[in-house]
Amino acid sequence: MLAKVKICMGTHCTMMGNLNLQENLEDLQLEYPGKIEIEAVKCLKFCEDNKAPVVELNGKIITNASAEKIISEILEVVR
Numbered sequence: 001m002l003a004k005v006k007i008c009m010g011t012h013c014t015m016m017g018n019l020n021l022q023e024n025l026e027d028l029q030l031e032y033p034g035k036i037e038i039e040a041v042k043c044l045k046f047c048e049d050n051k052a053p054v055v056e057l058n059g060k061i062i063t064n065a066s067a068e069k070i071i072s073e074i075l076e077v078v079r
């Protein structure tokens with residue numbers, strides 16, 4: 001199945017690591033050609049209450065999105 005990933009590039013999420021995350025996901029995208037779509041989006045409005053960084057994966061909002069957490073969720077979708 002295709003993994004559609006929206007990475008929040010709002011100020012808060014960017015400061016909390018989403019720029020790094022984007023680079024990691026671009027590497028992952030090379031390993032799974034045609035299976036991962038990455039889109040950088042504006043603030044998803046979930047950044048209050050220490051929930052940043054935020055990523056949306058196939059419509060599901062994932063808060064406190066560490067690279068490990070996101071990559072393992074993406075792998076479940078694409079494998």
Ligand code: FES
Nearest residue numbers: 008010013046047
């Ligand atoms: S900056 Fe990412 S949810 Fe607001």
